[in-house]
Amino acid sequence: NTMKTEVMYIPRQLWVGRITELGVNAWAMFTMVLERTYGDCRVSADITIQQFQDQTGLTEKQLQKALDKLYYSGIIRVFGGPNRGTFRFSFEDAVRDGILPAPSPVSVEEV
Numbered sequence: 001n002t003m004k005t006e007v008m009y010i011p012r013q014l015w016v017g018r019i020t021e022l023g024v025n026a027w028a029m030f031t032m033v034l035e036r037t038y039g040d041c042r043v044s045a046d047i048t049i050q051q052f053q054d055q056t057g058l059t060e061k062q063l064q065k066a067l068d069k070l071y072y073s074g075i076i077r078v079f080g081g082p083n084r085g086t087f088r089f090s091f092e093d094a095v096r097d098g099i100l101p102a103p104s105p106v107s108v109e110e111v
Contacts (some may be wrong), residue, residue, distance in 0.1 A: 022069050022070070022073060022075075025056075025058055025063070025066040026065075026066035026067075026069040026070055028056045028066070029052055029056065029058075029063065029070060030070060030075070030076070032047065032052060032055055032056065033047065033070075033089045036089075037089065037090075037091055038091075041104065041105055042103060043090060043092045043102070044089060044090035044091065044092055045088070045089055046086050046088050047081075048083075048085050048086045048087075049063055049085045049087075050085065067087065070089075076089050076094075077089070077090045077091075077093060078090075091103075
């Protein structure tokens with residue numbers, strides 16, 4: 001009987017500083033962004049408000065406030081996405097400038 005565990009790599013630089021001051025809703029939103037970026041070995045992702053609602057259970061109003069916190073935090077760049085209600089979250093500048101490491105697949109060795 002084996003248990004499957006998934007490990008998500010999050011750069012240490014993101015844990016340090018203001019990230020814990022975001023509040024619970026922005027943190028829920030941010031962890032979803034991390035799953036869609038670093039979790040998928042990408043520096044950016046497009047996510048809709050509906051997808052956030054489905055995964056986090058937060059209301060649109062709560063998500064809007066959380067989005068504002070993320071936007072002003074400077075931790076991640078937030079852009080309007082290709083469609084209404086879609087946002088693009090990007091670590092591209094920070095990775096390019098060497099502030100954050102590039103996303104890389106995590107290999108988990110069996111013990």
